[in-house]
Amino acid sequence: MANIFLLAITALLIENFVFVKFYGICPFLGVSQKTETAVGMGLAVTFTMTIASALTWPLYYFVLKPLQIEYLETIAFILLIACLVQLIEMFLQKAIPSLYSALGIYLPLITTNCAVLGVALLNVQNDYNFIESVVYGFAAGLGFLLAIFLLSLVRERFEFAKIPKPFQGVPIALIAGGLLALAFSGLRLSF
Amino acid sequence: MILSLPVYFEIPLTVLVLAAIAFLFGLLLAVAAKKFAVEKDPRIDEITEYLAGANCGGCGYAGCSSYAKAIVEEGVQVGLCPVADAKANGEIARIMGVEVTETARMRAQVMCSGNHTTANYKYLYQGLADCHSVSRLGNGPKECSYGCIGLGSCVNACAFNAIKLENGAAFVDYDHCRACGMCVSACPQNLIELVPFDSRYWVACKSKDKGVTVRSHCEVGCIGCGICAKNCPNNAITFENNIAHIDYSLCNQCGTCAAKCPRKIILDGLKPDAIPDGVPEV
Numbered sequence: 001m002a003n004i005f006l007l008a009i010t011a012l013l014i015e016n017f018v019f020v021k022f023y024g025i026c027p028f029l030g031v032s033q034k035t036e037t038a039v040g041m042g043l044a045v046t047f048t049m050t051i052a053s054a055l056t057w058p059l060y061y062f063v064l065k066p067l068q069i070e071y072l073e074t075i076a077f078i079l080l081i082a083c084l085v086q087l088i089e090m091f092l093q094k095a096i097p098s099l100y101s102a103l104g105i106y107l108p109l110i111t112t113n114c115a116v117l118g119v120a121l122l123n124v125q126n127d128y129n130f131i132e133s134v135v136y137g138f139a140a141g142l143g144f145l146l147a148i149f150l151l152s153l154v155r156e157r158f159e160f161a162k163i164p165k166p167f168q169g170v171p172i173a174l175i176a177g178g179l180l181a182l183a184f185s186g187l188r189l190s191f
Numbered sequence: 192m193i194l195s196l197p198v199y200f201e202i203p204l205t206v207l208v209l210a211a212i213a214f215l216f217g218l219l220l221a222v223a224a225k226k227f228a229v230e231k232d233p234r235i236d237e238i239t240e241y242l243a244g245a246n247c248g249g250c251g252y253a254g255c256s257s258y259a260k261a262i263v264e265e266g267v268q269v270g271l272c273p274v275a276d277a278k279a280n281g282e283i284a285r286i287m288g289v290e291v292t293e294t295a296r297m298r299a300q301v302m303c304s305g306n307h308t309t310a311n312y313k314y315l316y317q318g319l320a321d322c323h324s325v326s327r328l329g330n331g332p333k334e335c336s337y338g339c340i341g342l343g344s345c346v347n348a349c350a351f352n353a354i355k356l357e358n359g360a361a362f363v364d365y366d367h368c369r370a371c372g373m374c375v376s377a378c379p380q381n382l383i384e385l386v387p388f389d390s391r392y393w394v395a396c397k398s399k400d401k402g403v404t405v406r407s408h409c410e411v412g413c414i415g416c417g418i419c420a421k422n423c424p425n426n427a428i429t430f431e432n433n434i435a436h437i438d439y440s441l442c443n444q445c446g447t448c449a450a451k452c453p454r455k456i457i458l459d460g461l462k463p464d465a466i467p468d469g470v471p472e473v
Contacts, residue, residue: 083216090227
């Protein structure tokens, strides 16, 4: 139990997917202008990562490993994740159209989001069991949610700040993201 | 359960496994597509068919399909599309079961006629052909800081190839112009205005400088003398910041202003002969 808890904290804070591993930077910068859509994106990624962890584990251990074709993990996982994202997209369009239109192009982009593929591959590399995989996927997703939420809070305040012209938009967002990453790396050193 | 297969089975096996996984997921998606299908008004697609598909934004919406959606779902007026002709608008109105509301056709007009021949240059620019970057260098290469930079940011913005550059100034081909307004927002000098399509006279200058300065900068600049305003029988011309401005709701196309202008810079769009040297036929 303590092991699982430690795993979750590691994925969430100490080895935060965005700030320490630098996965999923595209949506991190692309959808962080408004807190509302940022949280929506974060939740969508968290959901996708959890489900992807839960589905890639049996795919790996019950299909790829018995057939001794583990080297197909990347392509098989991508196949699964792409299908999963399509499903989520259909579901959101039906159930929460406002979130669907707010996420726009970034929702299909989760398909190629390296955070989702990364968590699936790391689960296998680190020999996690099923429970550990799901917890790791969920915590890593929450880590992404935390990162994008924090950046969106900062970026909302940029609206009212006097930013020199060359720094407006993405440059200042990158600087803010870099400072946040610095803070998280400090957390890593203290453990 | 570990299979021990001969090596030559390995490649067909991988193909088979991936194909099986893909087929399974495809099946799942097909079922989900049916289950989560969003009911969309078929009229939206029908209307999009009749719109131009250029996504120019002239109607005020993000693109053709969002305008079609607005027509169907919010009951927005038919006929806002500057590109769709009367026939297409008629079809859209028929789909929606409403009357067509005519909107006055507009055209874009570049309010400057200073070119290589008529305007003086303070420097020769060689570099990236983009008006925005050059406008940061002392408001362009011409001595007049309000004039057309002539590198064609409007030409690039136009989705209908209606603007061309001639001798260092931009001109609109009225027949091709659909008045979508993309060039209006693309011009860093704010030189382009939308005017009624059938209006003839336009002031070919936007300089806010005083008369003496304008004279030294350009042969075809408005010096703000006010003769046109005094002579206009309909009081359609007003002066602000040393520049004449025609109010097209009052103008009755009499042409007095063009005849009286001492600098000959109120031009007649329908009479190419009236345009000074260097200005191509429109």
